[in-house]
Amino acid sequence: MANKPMTKTQLVAALADKMDADKKTATNALDSITAIITEEVSNGGAVTLPGVGKIMCRERPERMVRNPATGEQFKKDADKVVKMTIAKALKDSVNE
Known part of the structure; x- marks a missing residue:
């Protein structure tokens, strides 16, 4: 059975460790990235996260x-609806 998803607190701690920074800086970085992605996708654009995937907004037609x-x-x-296409690099790393 799969583990529980990583929480924001755990993600911030891991990000701070990778950045060699404090948790406040890591929280600001994560919040800034989230805000940029939200703004871009809300305006109809798309954001590519290298090695992770592409986040985009797609329109669905009227339907029954x-x-x-x-x-x-x-x-x-x-x-x-918001869609995410997973990058091939991430798919390949999971299947190794």
């Missing part, structure tokens, strides 16, 4: 969906 509880079909308006 079904309520699984009642079986009732209804029309769902067009919307946007």
Whole structure:
């Protein structure tokens, strides 16, 4: 069974260790990266994280969906979803 996902606190600690910096600097760096990605994707752009993947926003057209509880079909308006394509390098490192 898989381990629990890394928490933000654990990620900040690991980032601080890799950067040879304190946790406050690592927290600021992580928060800044998150803000940049959020802003870019919200504006319809995409962000590539080398060795990790590409985060982008995709529009979904209007479509018919079904309520699984009642079986009732209804029309769902067009919307946007955030997608991430995983980089080949990361896929390959997992399968080694």
